[in-house]
Amino acid sequence: MADFSDFKATFFQECKELLENMEAGLMAMDGGEDVSSHIDAIFRAVHSVKGGAGAFGFNKLVEFAHVFETVLDQVRQGALDPGADVLQILLQAGDVLNDLVTMAESNAAVPDGYGQEVRAKLHELELRGQGGGDGDAPMEEFDDLDFMPVAATDLPDAGGEEPAPEAFDGIEFQPVPADATGLPSATGYRVSFAPRPELFRRSNEPLLLFRELRRLGTLTVACDVSALPDLNVLLADGAYLRWTLDLVSDCPIDQVREVFEFVEDDCDLKVEPLAADPGPMPAPPAPPVEARPIPATAPAPAARAVAAAAPVAEPVPAAAPSPAAESAKVPPKDSGEAQRKDEAAGGITIRVDLDRVDRVVDMVGELVIMQAMLRQAMGDLPRDGKYGALSRGLEQLFQISRELQESVMAIRAQPVRSVFQRMPRLVRELSNQTGKKARLVMQGEATEVDKTVTERLADPLTHMIRNALDHGIETPEERIAAGKPEEGVVHISAEHKGGRIIIQLTDDGRGINRERVRQKAIEKGLIAADAVLTDEETDALIFAPGFSTASTISNISGRGVGMDVVKRNVQDLGGRVTIRSTPGKGSTISLTLPLTLAVMDGMIVSSGAETFIVPISNIVECLRPKNGNVQQAGDGGDVLLLRGEVVPIQRLSQVFEIANARDTLADCVIVVVEVEGGSKLGIVVDELLGQQQVVVKSIEENYGTIPGIGAATIMGNGQVALILDVDAVGSAGRPANGRHIH
Amino acid sequence: MNNTQTHGGMSASSGADPSAPSHQYITFTIGEREFAVDIMAVREIRGWTATTKIPNAPRAILGVINLRGTIIPVLDLRASFGEELTVVTPAHVVIIVVIGARTAGILVDAVSDILTVGQDQLQDIPEVERQGRDAMVREVILVNQRLVGVLSLERLISQSQLELTDKVAI
Numbered sequence: 001m002a003d004f005s006d007f008k009a010t011f012f013q014e015c016k017e018l019l020e021n022m023e024a025g026l027m028a029m030d031g032g033e034d035v036s037s038h039i040d041a042i043f044r045a046v047h048s049v050k051g052g053a054g055a056f057g058f059n060k061l062v063e064f065a066h067v068f069e070t071v072l073d074q075v076r077q078g079a080l081d082p083g084a085d086v087l088q089i090l091l092q093a094g095d096v097l098n099d100l101v102t103m104a105e106s107n108a109a110v111p112d113g114y115g116q117e118v119r120a121k122l123h124e125l126e127l128r129g130q131g132g133g134d135g136d137a138p139m140e141e142f143d144d145l146d147f148m149p150v151a152a153t154d155l156p157d158a159g160g161e162e163p164a165p166e167a168f169d170g171i172e173f174q175p176v177p178a179d180a181t182g183l184p185s186a187t188g189y190r191v192s193f194a195p196r197p198e199l200f201r202r203s204n205e206p207l208l209l210f211r212e213l214r215r216l217g218t219l220t221v222a223c224d225v226s227a228l229p230d231l232n233v234l235l236a237d238g239a240y241l242r243w244t245l246d247l248v249s250d251c252p253i254d255q256v257r258e259v260f261e262f263v264e265d266d267c268d269l270k271v272e273p274l275a276a277d278p279g280p281m282p283a284p285p286a287p288p289v290e291a292r293p294i295p296a297t298a299p300a301p302a303a304r305a306v307a308a309a310a311p312v313a314e315p316v317p318a319a320a321p322s323p324a325a326e327s328a329k330v331p332p333k334d335s336g337e338a339q340r341k342d343e344a345a346g347g348i349t350i351r352v353d354l355d356r357v358d359r360v361v362d363m364v365g366e367l368v369i370m371q372a373m374l375r376q377a378m379g380d381l382p383r384d385g386k387y388g389a390l391s392r393g394l395e396q397l398f399q400i401s402r403e404l405q406e407s408v409m410a411i412r413a414q415p416v417r418s419v420f421q422r423m424p425r426l427v428r429e430l431s432n433q434t435g436k437k438a439r440l441v442m443q444g445e446a447t448e449v450d451k452t453v454t455e456r457l458a459d460p461l462t463h464m465i466r467n468a469l470d471h472g473i474e475t476p477e478e479r480i481a482a483g484k485p486e487e488g489v490v491h492i493s494a495e496h497k498g499g500r501i502i503i504q505l506t507d508d509g510r511g512i513n514r515e516r517v518r519q520k521a522i523e524k525g526l527i528a529a530d531a532v533l534t535d536e537e538t539d540a541l542i543f544a545p546g547f548s549t550a551s552t553i554s555n556i557s558g559r560g561v562g563m564d565v566v567k568r569n570v571q572d573l574g575g576r577v578t579i580r581s582t583p584g585k586g587s588t589i590s591l592t593l594p595l596t597l598a599v600m601d602g603m604i605v606s607s608g609a610e611t612f613i614v615p616i617s618n619i620v621e622c623l624r625p626k627n628g629n630v631q632q633a634g635d636g637g638d639v640l641l642l643r644g645e646v647v648p649i650q651r652l653s654q655v656f657e658i659a660n661a662r663d664t665l666a667d668c669v670i671v672v673v674e675v676e677g678g679s680k681l682g683i684v685v686d687e688l689l690g691q692q693q694v695v696v697k698s699i700e701e702n703y704g705t706i707p708g709i710g711a712a713t714i715m716g717n718g719q720v721a722l723i724l725d726v727d728a729v730g731s732a733g734r735p736a737n738g739r740h741i742h
Numbered sequence: 743m744n745n746t747q748t749h750g751g752m753s754a755s756s757g758a759d760p761s762a763p764s765h766q767y768i769t770f771t772i773g774e775r776e777f778a779v780d781i782m783a784v785r786e787i788r789g790w791t792a793t794t795k796i797p798n799a800p801r802a803i804l805g806v807i808n809l810r811g812t813i814i815p816v817l818d819l820r821a822s823f824g825e826e827l828t829v830v831t832p833a834h835v836v837i838i839v840v841i842g843a844r845t846a847g848i849l850v851d852a853v854s855d856i857l858t859v860g861q862d863q864l865q866d867i868p869e870v871e872r873q874g875r876d877a878m879v880r881e882v883i884l885v886n887q888r889l890v891g892v893l894s895l896e897r898l899i900s901q902s903q904l905e906l907t908d909k910v911a912i
Contacts, residue, residue: 703813
């Protein structure tokens with residue numbers, strides 16, 4: 001049982017990847033990319049989900065995936081033109097499939113009628129696909145056909161409207177009218193195949209072999225059932241069937257033999273060239289069974305009829321697309337790199353527990369510190385004579401360890417695509433809910449960033465998109481009236497810049513209504529009624545806690561949590577958020593984030609004999625107090641007057657009870673940081689010692705939480721330095737009373 | 743993170759397992775007195791290195807050090823017995839012990855011996871006499887006319903205000 005749940009876990013993990021591939025493919029098609037380069041991947045993804053789901057008995061999932069797959073197949077075969085309307089339905093179907101997988105994973109019951117609407121739409125498409133091509137493949141014909149007694153898969157009732165899900169996804173013997181037996185004159189092979197019981201005992205499956213064979217050309221299968229004994233003497237593991245397979249193909253004979261390579265010893269096999277004109281089928285060894293050709297190429301009417309009715313119809317193209325062929329099809333454009341990466345990843349990947357990777361990261365961090373110590377020690381040694389080789393060797397070692405460090409960080413890096421990918425669906429759903437029309441354009445999804453960062457990006461991005469759709473993009477009527485295209489565009493991009501990742505969300509909506517923001521801020525007591533604010537300052541108010549301008553509270557945004565949560569999330573990640581807005585033209589929100597949480601930029605400060613790190617992302621500015629800009633506040637504490645703003649200050653030496661710190665404020669440095677809620681705090685330290693990237697280490701792991709300290713790091717000399725948690729430093733003394741007073 | 747092998751050591755250090763015929767202990771000195779810890783709980787012994795002070799920490803916590811990338815606290819055993827802080831010299835050693843999911847360093851004057859002790863050599867200290875440092879010593883070992891106190895690491899940690907409860911092995 002335990003193993004079984006392991007399989008399940010693997011299945012769902014794979015599902016996630018498959019669904020991501022599917023979504024990416026659909027988005028690419030939606031974005032106007034060539035259908036043929038994506039449809040195969042999408043089809044395969046859905047098909048694999050279906051296959052796995054069948055094995056675990058998720059019937060609803062299988063059913064839906066099946067209908068979805070059928071339509072995808074029609075698109076693949078060219079029977080259905082993937083226009084915008086079709087793509088919309090396919091995208092919706094992707095969402096439903098996603099939900100069904102999620103429900104299956106959490107063991108939730110699928111609500112009755114869930115996804116029925118989309119399913120109906122798919123069904124319509126399916127019919128359209130059937131009707132679209134040749135009219136000479138009516139369903140009725142299918143009814144007349146007799147089935148051959150060989151199929152191991154149970155074909156559904158031909159007349160059945162609802163395709164039944166099927167656990168085994170084997171080959172199906174596609175019945176065609178008997179008059180289709182007239183084979184085209186072609187070269188080919190006759191394969192006589194008689195499996196021995198061993199073949200089945202080794203878990204081989206003739207159906208799979210035949211399917212393989214069918215990839216080579218047009219296959220005609222005839223089964224000899226004469227050896228089949230009566231039921232009472234039939235051995236369950238016996239081998240009674242023989243097949244005669246006629247393959248019309250101009251492939252070399254080796255390729256045919258190759259198909260049987262692994263079963264050669266367990267069967268009687270004969271492969272001989274077909275007579276140039278096969279004519280009527282020569283009688284197979286025993287009672288002749290009607291032979292039926294299986295079209296190898298796509299849009300034969302029969303194939304389509306079956307595709308519509310048989311659940312497992314999976315017409316295999318004559319040449320299975322090899323990965324190489326596929327990548328060749330990828331247009332060498334912007335997204336090309338990402339595509340290639342995907343394909344490379346599809347080649348050889350392994351799943352590794354994140355803990356293991358983290359352990360390697362830890363060890364490499366340690367190596368880097370050791371290296372710094374070695375380098376220091378090396379400085380004292382003469383570089384010639386007997387130390388020459390040593391110093392050269394060490395230099396090489398440093399080189400290698402640098403590369404090692406980069407490689408290790410690359411293991412943890414993930415393209416932001418994994419987060420971006422959830423967004424198109426959000427936009428679709430929100431457009432439906434709000435009655436607005438919006439399109440999401442993504443750029444730079446391949447930009448890589450540490451996994452810890454991508455994991456925590458989803459929330460802020462979701463809020464931002466909700467906000468853009470709810471407040472930014474106008475209704476179609478408004479847009480037309482404003483002379484804009486009916487459909488709004490939300491543009492989301494990611495790029496590396498200066499060791500950080502910048503994520504921008506731009507909408508072409510109405511922009512921020514500054515007058516309303518201002519009124520609201522006054523109403524909520526965020527600013528004084530007569531405050532003079534620049535446009536930027538006004539815009540920034542939307543990030544203030546408790547700020548929400550939606551006049552009616554919608555269920556999308558406007559609950560007063562939203563943009564301040566975005567700001568908080570981003571700050572927690574050590575990042576910053578800014579907004580730029582042009583009335584009538586739209587807004588751009590930019591997030592600047594570190595590439596990893598394992599490393600951050602820190603300002604090294606000293607107080608007395610102690611050294612601390614202040615995260616740069618918290619720091620607004622550093623200054624030396626001048627005459628008069630530090631004053632006594634009413635409650636006995638000191639405040640800093642910073643360009644008209646009153647900022648409470650906190651001596652680090654007092655908070656942490658550090659001896660021998662400088663007494664006179666004028667000798668100290670004030671580090672102004674932004675704390676929770678957007679207010680400022682001045683932290684008084686003795687000196688700024690420098691700025692450095694530091695590796696963040698947990699201090700809770702072996703010690704516990706320390707008020708005012710967030711984490712620790714190891715400096716180049718091997719010593720531990722503590723990283724300040726500025727929020728906690730702020731609340732350590734007096735309750736923070738630092739509101740903006742303008 | 744890497745402390746899975748410690749549970750055997752923990753139960754043994756409290757000497758509760760009669761099925762174990764004999765156990766090894768590392769002994770060390772604080773001044774004239776000799777103490778022991780279960781060898782299974784000891785990860786390594788290292789020389790004294792400067793610690794980074796932790797603000798507002800209990801007196802006996804000397805600070806934290808970097809143990810190959812992991813940050814661990816160092817505890818002055820003498821101070822945690824309620825006595826004065828140790829005046830540290832390069833001769834002092836830190837015994838790195840693993841307690842549950844945590845790793846910590848214990849500053850002692852010197853490590854002296856490894857004892858193999860049978861269960862019959864262990865004697866419980868009566869409850870009434872446990873005070874101060876004795877609260878952390880539950881049993882004594884009688885060797886060659888010497889009395890060696892067996893340190894209960896769990897008690898040491900809980901008395902030193904290193905909370906144990908909120909920890910989960912990572």
